[in-house]
Amino acid sequence: MQFNPIISPIYFDDISAVQTYARQNHLLLYVYKNTIYDLSEFAYTHPGGLQEICIYANTDISKIIFNPQIHKHSPLMLFKMSKFTFGYIQPQKQKTLLKSKSSQQLLQQTRKNLLSATDPDYLAVPEDCCIEQVRSIKTHRRIYHSYEQISQPK
Numbered sequence: 001m002q003f004n005p006i007i008s009p010i011y012f013d014d015i016s017a018v019q020t021y022a023r024q025n026h027l028l029l030y031v032y033k034n035t036i037y038d039l040s041e042f043a044y045t046h047p048g049g050l051q052e053i054c055i056y057a058n059t060d061i062s063k064i065i066f067n068p069q070i071h072k073h074s075p076l077m078l079f080k081m082s083k084f085t086f087g088y089i090q091p092q093k094q095k096t097l098l099k100s101k102s103s104q105q106l107l108q109q110t111r112k113n114l115l116s117a118t119d120p121d122y123l124a125v126p127e128d129c130c131i132e133q134v135r136s137i138k139t140h141r142r143i144y145h146s147y148e149q150i151s152q153p154k
């Protein structure tokens, strides 16, 4: 079955992991600001030519694609590329998760729930913590997110 990165993006630790993956799977991957695009098919219809785009295959093109000395693409090309999004370089996925609005809201809500139920456990929730996987637990009054799922960032 074909893996669908749009539903489930792949996370890589660094560019060399991307390169190894691309080699093993015969893909033309391009990294722009930590987002990875699979242009394996698009490359054949690249208006600037297949050869030109292949030169930079499996590299970080953040400083390349808007470089006028190479070819200054229109910023709209990023929209075009977005449909080929394949994955992300994200070594500290958990910390990034905490930065996302929904994770923070969830964390605050969990703290409030524990507080409002005068559950002493809320004091034990560390100030700087992140949510790995949110599962729910039931107490005598309400359903909370499991404390075991809230941990210190590594």
Ligand code: HEM
Pocket: 030, 039, 046, 047, 048, 049, 052, 053, 056, 061, 064, 065, 070, 071, 072, 073, 074, 076, 077, 078, 080, 081
């Ligand atoms: C570094 C990897 C590159 C990527 C990922 C890339 C990607 C793209 C994309 C997505 C477009 C379509 C833009 C659109 O339809 O709006 C495009 C257009 C184009 N590319 Fe590239 N390109 C790369 C390298 C190059 C190079 C090295 C050259 C020439 C030396 C080049 C020349 C062009 C030209 C002439 C166009 C058409 C005009 C334009 O949209 O600016 N590209 N490229």
